[in-house]
Amino acid sequence: MTIEHLLVIAYLAGCIGIGVLASRKVLVSQDEYWVAGRRIGTFVNAMAIMAALASGGSIIGVMGLGYGRGIPYTLALFAGAVVGFPLASILVAKPLRNFGKFTITDFLSFRYPNPIVRYVVPSIIVVSFTVYIVAQMKAAGITANLLLGIPYNTAVTLAAIVFILYVSIGGMVAITWTDVIQGILMLSIVVGTAFVLVSRLGPPSSIIREATTVAPALGEVMRQPLGSYLGSFLIWMTAISVIPHIVMRVYTSKNAQEARFSLNLAMIFYSAMILCAVFIIVPVGKIHFPSLQDADTIFLRVMASEFSPFIRGLAVAAVIAAVMSTTDALLLACSSAISHDLLGNLIERKLSQKTGKWITVAVAWGVGLLALSMAYSPPKLITEFYSAAIGVLSAGLFVPTIAGLWWKKANVAGGTASLLAGTLVYAVVQFTPGTPPMSAILLALPASALAMWIFSKLGPPNPPEVMDQIQKLHL
C-alpha cells in the first residue's frame, strides 16, 4: 500500500466519522437534518458553498473542458456561475432566507399552489441531479484509476458507497463540517499546484503564450458556435438562484445578511480556484500532453508527471473531496426533493418523524445506486454533460422563482405555465439533432418568460394573504 492509498483511506474514514458524530445531532429534528439548525456562520457557510459548487467538475472537469474546448469557452461557463452568485444574493438570498422553509419546491408550491408545481419541480430536480451525480462519480473513478491504480468500476463503486453512507446518516450538519475541510483541501491543492508550476515555469502570461503557440485553438473563441458560449454562460448564471443544493445553503445561514455575505465570499474562493486551473494548469498540461484521448484526465496527468507521491496523494484526496462535497449536497437535495417535497404530506400526516428519516435514508441510497449504475458507462466531457442537465433546472425554475418574488402579477396560472413551457422547450430543443451544445436555454428562458406573462394576464389574481406574505419576505 502506497502513501497515496493511506492518505485517501484516512481522509474517507475521517468523513464517515464526521457523519456518525453528526447523526447523533440530526436525528433530533427536521430543521437539524435539512438546514443544520439555521445557525451556520458566514465563513463556514462560504467555504461550504464553494465546496458544494466546486465539484469534480470544477477540478477534473474545468481542466478537461479547457483542454478539449479551449479556455474562453470554459471561462464563459464558469463566469456564468460566478456572476450567478451576486445575482442570487440580490434577487433571492434575502426573501428565500426570510421565507424560512427547506427547499425551492416549498417556495414555488407556496407561491403557485397547484399539484403540477408540487410534483413537477422535485421530479425535475431528481432527474437533473442524478445526471450531475453520474458526472461526479466519473471524476472519482478516473482519479482513483489513474493515480491509485484501482480499476475504474471498483473505484466508482467504493466512492459511491462512502458518499451515500455518510450523507444518509449525517444530513446537513455532516455535509457542512466535511465541506469546510473539503473546500480548504481542494482550494489549497489547485492554487498550490498552480503556484509551484508558476515558480518553475514562469508567469501565467508566458505559460499561456507558449501553450497557445503549441495549440492556438486553446485561446480562440470560434471553436464552438456563439450560441454555445452564450448558452453555457446563461445556464449557470440563472441556475445559481434556483439550484437546490445552493438554495439550501441560503436557508442554513443565521440571517439574510449573512446569506448574502456567504454567497459572495464563496465566489472569491471559487474564482481563485478556477482561474488558477484554467490559466496555469491547463496550459502546462497542453504543453506536456498535447493530444490526450480523455481530456478530463489532464489534471491527473500533470500531477502524476510533476509531483511527488505525497502531493499526488493529497491531489487524489482533493479530487475525491471535490466530488464528495458536491455529491453529498446533491444527494441531500435529491432526498429532500423526494422525501420532503413529494412524500412530505404523507410522512407528516401518517408516519413518525423517525420513519420519515429512514425513508430519507432509503431515498439517498436509491438515487445514489441509480447514479452508480449509470456511471459505469461514463460521459465524455463531464462538465458539459452535467451543465446540460443543470440547464433544465434553469429553464424550468428561474422565471417562476424570480417572478414569484418580484412580480406581483405572477399568479398560479402563470407560474405553472412558465414552469412547463421552460422545461418542455428545453427538453425538445436539447434533443433536437443539430442543436449546438448548451444553446437550448436561449429558447427555453424566453419561452418560460412569455408563458409567465401571457398566463398571468389570463388567470385569476393572487389572494391578498399570499401577496402580504410575499411583501413581508422583502422586509
Next chain:
Amino acid sequence: MTRSDFWFLIAIIIFAGISFLPWSRRIIISGMALFGWMMAALMVISPLFVLLRLFLEQRKKTKEKKI
C-alpha cells in the same frame, strides 16, 4: 431592491453583453481572445464589488446604531 443593486445588475448585464460582441473574439492578447480575459475579469470583479458594497452597508448600519 435597492437602487445600487439595480444598477449593479444593469452594469453586469452590459459588461457581459459587450464581452459577447464579435470584436472581443477577434482581438488576441497573450495568445488568448479578449473575450476570455473579459470573462476572467467578470469572475473577479462581480463578487468583489458586491462584497465591498455589503461591507459598506454594514458599516453604515453599525454607525447608525451607535448614534
